[in-house]
Amino acid sequence: MTFLTHVECTVCGQRHDGKRLLTVCERCGQMLAARYDLARVAAHVTKALLRERPPGLYRFRELTPLDPGEEPVTLGEGGTPLLALPRLAGHLGLRHVWAKDEGGNPTGTFKARGLGMAITRARTLGATGFMVPSAGNAGGAAAVYGARAGLPVAVVVPRGTPTAAIAEALIAGARVFTVEGSIATAGAIVSKAAPRLGWFDLSTLKEPYRLEGKKTIGLELAEQLQWSMPDVLIYPTGGGTGLIGIAKAYEELRAMGWLDGALPRFIAVQAEGCAPVVRAWREGAPTTAAWERPTTLAAGLRVPSPFAGRQMLSVLRETRGDALAVSDAAIVAAQRLLARLEG
Numbered sequence: 259m260t261f262l263t264h265v266e267c268t269v270c271g272q273r274h275d276g277k278r279l280l281t282v283c284e285r286c287g288q289m290l291a292a293r294y295d296l297a298r299v300a301a302h303v304t305k306a307l308l309r310e311r312p313p314g315l316y317r318f319r320e321l322t323p324l325d326p327g328e329e330p331v332t333l334g335e336g337g338t339p340l341l342a343l344p345r346l347a348g349h350l351g352l353r354h355v356w357a358k359d360e361g362g363n364p365t366g367t368f369k370a371r372g373l374g375m376a377i378t379r380a381r382t383l384g385a386t387g388f389m390v391p392s393a394g395n396a397g398g399a400a401a402v403y404g405a406r407a408g409l410p411v412a413v414v415v416p417r418g419t420p421t422a423a424i425a426e427a428l429i430a431g432a433r434v435f436t437v438e439g440s441i442a443t444a445g446a447i448v449s450k451a452a453p454r455l456g457w458f459d460l461s462t463l464k465e466p467y468r469l470e471g472k473k474t475i476g477l478e479l480a481e482q483l484q485w486s487m488p489d490v491l492i493y494p495t496g497g498g499t500g501l502i503g504i505a506k507a508y509e510e511l512r513a514m515g516w517l518d519g520a521l522p523r524f525i526a527v528q529a530e531g532c533a534p535v536v537r538a539w540r541e542g543a544p545t546t547a548a549w550e551r552p553t554t555l556a557a558g559l560r561v562p563s564p565f566a567g568r569q570m571l572s573v574l575r576e577t578r579g580d581a582l583a584v585s586d587a588a589i590v591a592a593q594r595l596l597a598r599l600e601g
């Protein structure tokens with residue numbers, strides 16, 4: 259059984275058929291999101307039933323867009339630990355701090371969740387090859403899941419992308435193209451080349467199903483905190499899949515009656531050298547504007563003009579959240595502090 263009812267534009271509300279290979283809203287060009295019959299999901303699944311299932315991305319199958327019997331393209335992503343960090347909490351003067359440690363995913367980052375789901379759905383709906391612009395980890399994950407699906411992948415990365423991510427994509431058989439500029443330049447190239455080649459464009463949030471994979475972080479967080487939400491949720495924000503996806507998970511579980519109360523305050527953290535969300539938030543702007551000359555050690559955060567800026571800002575507004583920029587020196591110092599206090 260599938261509980262997906264349709265795919266909806268997050269801006270104009272236009273409904274689209276979830277059984278078609280979709281990219282962005284066909285009416286206004288904005289970001290699409292999957293919608294479910296949540297009352298039927300709630301009537302069909304129980305928390306006890308969930309406990310009997312193995313961990314991983316498809317534990318919450320009813321809240322994924324998969325068709326009945328659809329075989330996922332999977333390498334065992336998801337099901338990562340939520341670690342209590344008592345020594346760090348003490349150091350910061352807080353009662354509780356947890357980290358969702360996403361490093362155990364098949365490609366070493368949470369990109370595995372989104373790309374696994376997007377490639378699963380796109381293959382089912384007829385895609386025969388994939389292209390993705392990437393700051394590194396998304397390209398690696400696309401290459402690996404493309405290989406798993408038996409379909410070709412091309413990755414376009416800006417110069418300066420970490421060699422480990424390029425190696426990951428090359429070893430998995432993808433073609434990797436390096437371009438001058440940032441991920442924005444890479445994205446412009448992919449949006450021109452992909453339709454000509456007939457390959458599917460997996461750019462961040464320019465198709466509706468990567469979000470559904472990323473959303474599973476929020477579903478897991480809810481279960482790991484015994485069906486409650488934290489007060490504050492801090493997220494390293496680049497393209498926005500995590501911020502928007504975790505909020506979507508909480509909202510769906512709330513509509514099912516599995517969570518109560520207000521969502522946590524979402525805090526988007528960006529690097530000082532590339533902080534379009536922080537700037538737009540401070541200015542009270544409705545969407546983000548392109549950040550000139552993005553530079554940061556945190557390659558995953560080097561996203562100067564995110565497609566879903568508007569949707570990220572609305573998560574921050576709706577959860578009474580905030581957006582903060584930190585220096586690369588502060589990122590490195592925090593890595594050391596975390597490693598020394600908690601391993």
Ligand SMILES: *Cc1c(COP(=O)(O)O)cnc(C)c1O
Pocket residue numbers: 367368369395396462494495496497498499500501558559
């Ligand atoms: C992609 C990425 C991010 C940004 O995540 P979004 O959900 O796209 O905002 C942050 N950190 C790492 C390591 C990443 O690979």
